[in-house]
Amino acid sequence: MAEKYLLRNIGLPDSHRIETYLAQGGYRSFARVLKEMKPAELIDLVKRSGLRGRGGAGFPAGMKWSFVPKDSYPRYLVCNADEGEPGTCKDRVLMEGDPHAVIEGVAIACYAIEAHLGFIYVRGEFTLSAERLEAAIAEAKAHGYLGQNILGSGYDLEIVVHRGAGAYICGEETALLTSLEGERGNPRLKPPFPATEGLYRKPTVINNVETLANLPLIIERGPEWYTSMGTEKSPGVKLFALSGQVKRPGVYELPLGTPLRTLIEEYGGGTLDDRPIKAIIPGGSSSPMLPASALDVTLDYEAIAAAGSMLGSGAVIVITEGTCIVSVARRLVEFYAHEDCGQCVPGREGIAWMATILERIEAGHGRESDLDLLLDICDGLSGRSLCPLGDAAVGPVRSSIKHFRDEYLAHIRTGQCVAPTVVRIA
Amino acid sequence: MPFSEAAQRELQEVVARYPDKRSAMLPALAIAQREQGYLTPEAYEWVAKALDTTPTWVASVASFYTMLRKEPVGKYLIQVCTNLSCSLVGAQPLLLYLQERLGIRVGETTPDGLFTLATVECLGSCATAPVMQVNDRYYERLTRERIDEILAELRAEAEG
Numbered sequence: 001m002a003e004k005y006l007l008r009n010i011g012l013p014d015s016h017r018i019e020t021y022l023a024q025g026g027y028r029s030f031a032r033v034l035k036e037m038k039p040a041e042l043i044d045l046v047k048r049s050g051l052r053g054r055g056g057a058g059f060p061a062g063m064k065w066s067f068v069p070k071d072s073y074p075r076y077l078v079c080n081a082d083e084g085e086p087g088t089c090k091d092r093v094l095m096e097g098d099p100h101a102v103i104e105g106v107a108i109a110c111y112a113i114e115a116h117l118g119f120i121y122v123r124g125e126f127t128l129s130a131e132r133l134e135a136a137i138a139e140a141k142a143h144g145y146l147g148q149n150i151l152g153s154g155y156d157l158e159i160v161v162h163r164g165a166g167a168y169i170c171g172e173e174t175a176l177l178t179s180l181e182g183e184r185g186n187p188r189l190k191p192p193f194p195a196t197e198g199l200y201r202k203p204t205v206i207n208n209v210e211t212l213a214n215l216p217l218i219i220e221r222g223p224e225w226y227t228s229m230g231t232e233k234s235p236g237v238k239l240f241a242l243s244g245q246v247k248r249p250g251v252y253e254l255p256l257g258t259p260l261r262t263l264i265e266e267y268g269g270g271t272l273d274d275r276p277i278k279a280i281i282p283g284g285s286s287s288p289m290l291p292a293s294a295l296d297v298t299l300d301y302e303a304i305a306a307a308g309s310m311l312g313s314g315a316v317i318v319i320t321e322g323t324c325i326v327s328v329a330r331r332l333v334e335f336y337a338h339e340d341c342g343q344c345v346p347g348r349e350g351i352a353w354m355a356t357i358l359e360r361i362e363a364g365h366g367r368e369s370d371l372d373l374l375l376d377i378c379d380g381l382s383g384r385s386l387c388p389l390g391d392a393a394v395g396p397v398r399s400s401i402k403h404f405r406d407e408y409l410a411h412i413r414t415g416q417c418v419a420p421t422v423v424r425i426a
Numbered sequence: 427m428p429f430s431e432a433a434q435r436e437l438q439e440v441v442a443r444y445p446d447k448r449s450a451m452l453p454a455l456a457i458a459q460r461e462q463g464y465l466t467p468e469a470y471e472w473v474a475k476a477l478d479t480t481p482t483w484v485a486s487v488a489s490f491y492t493m494l495r496k497e498p499v500g501k502y503l504i505q506v507c508t509n510l511s512c513s514l515v516g517a518q519p520l521l522l523y524l525q526e527r528l529g530i531r532v533g534e535t536t537p538d539g540l541f542t543l544a545t546v547e548c549l550g551s552c553a554t555a556p557v558m559q560v561n562d563r564y565y566e567r568l569t570r571e572r573i574d575e576i577l578a579e580l581r582a583e584a585e586g
Binding site: 089123323 | 511552
């Protein structure tokens with residue numbers, strides 16, 4: 001089993017309390033940064049670590065910080081804790097089990113971009129996460145790690161936990177900002193990018209929970225330590241949420257570049273009832289599904305992309321034989337139709353129509369022309385919707401037709417699922 | 427029904443937390459919902475007044491978010507995740523089982539007002555599927571036996 005860094009404190013008694021965190025060396029990185037580094041030096045250090053955004057896009061974190069325009073104040077840091085992409089459940093583990101690591105990460109990022117107010121936007125359903133974060137903020141404040149003139153450095157910082165209210169789209173960074181401003185969670189067109197015009201039209205950096213939780217470790221151990229793990233272009237460690245039909249689903253920490261097979265077989269214990277794998281969704285529900293032959297692909301941004309999918313949030317969903325692939329695609333597309341904000345035509349109409357067509361194929365009323373029609377709608381959506389939700393809905397549709405066209409056709413010709421069904425998808 | 431003094435104080439607190447009071451919209455609506463069980467026209471007025479906006483605007487924002495309820499629900503709102511990871515490990519039969527045990531369909535409330543049954547999109551607990559949420563609490567790795575226990579616990583709690 002690989003060494004645990006991000007999950008180092010999870011499982012310790014009272015891992016959410018500051019006493020536990022301090023006993024493990026917590027807040028030393030933030031203290032060191034305040035004492036020894038200028039913001040520009042900190043940004044440079046994180047750039048050298050090669051840390052990439054863990055929310056899904058994989059954009060280099062230090063680079064993102066450096067896009068904030070000079071001389072434009074105030075600036076805000078928003079931690080995206082609106083974890084909701086089906087399959088993804090890693091940030092919750094950190095927030096519930098090691099909230100101080102998240103708070104320290106937020107504090108370090110705030111210092112880097114010279115923000116004095118940071119927000120953590122937590123999805124509304126995560127009550128325990130929000131409570132743990134709020135308690136952690138209060139503890140950190142009482143210990144002098146937040147508030148005015150932190151540790152005598154002259155630096156002031158407040159962090160506010162903001163709870164969402166049930167809307168997947170608010171995980172999209174511009175929708176998150178609109179929601180945080182008290183409006184419907186409608187995404188905005190980019191540019192302008194949040195780094196120049198974000199929250200309250202001020203420069204804003206949005207980082208994922210896991211991205212930020214890496215910062216105390218990188219500062220403590222140095223960027224060279226980080227780049228010594230993973231691959232050249234995907235350095236470091238990553239949390240993988242393994243779910244679906246495996247014996248031991250869970251959130252596992254592995255160096256990037258670990259083979260998919262290791263995660264599923266060694267960590268996940270293999271598939272339920274040892275059924276053969278039918279498909280793997282490697283990076284959350286929006287990432288194109290891969291066939292069983294992809295088992296030896298490595299889990300890093302480049303290798304998964306080369307295999308025709310994306311690493312996304314690192315949420316691996318395993319689907320075994322005995323599951324109807326049409327119902328899998330239909331279920332995911334229904335989700336995106338439900339979560340679409342309704343602003344743009346491709347998103348509003350396209351996704352709803354894909355759901356309707358997939359529902360009729362599954363119900364036995366499909367037409368052979370439906371596959372071309374679905375792919376045509378995919379073309380109309382891909383890169384043409386206001387925000388990435390359109391592309392997200394395309395992922396399961398295009399990939400399932402690509403790898404399982406025969407199953408779709410059999411469904412359409414016989415009017416029913418030809419796969420022996422072990423599980424029914426709701 | 428007027429809002430309590432405690433709710434009023436809490437509302438002022440959340441409004442003060444942000445550089446722009448409009449940002450307090452979701453927390454303010456959450457307070458109103460906790461007070462009244464669901465959002466009423468009075469709640470929209472109450473929030474609008476605190477945020478210097480109109481009740482119509484507040485209602486429009488509220489309509490975007492699924493956790494903000496516009497209708498009353500039972501004492502316990504049971505929300506069963508039916509998204510892919512939960513479905514792959516048996517959410518569908520568990521949902522049928524819950525309907526059978528409660529004697530209601532999805533979207534309905536038991537005649538005693540105790541339970542409302544609903545389905546919900548991904549709760550972000552995929553590695554501990556199947557999952558349901560009852561009010562604020564998550565129940566993970568569900569089985570039929572576990573569901574029986576949970577329903578018994580909730581009934582006992584309600585009888586207090």
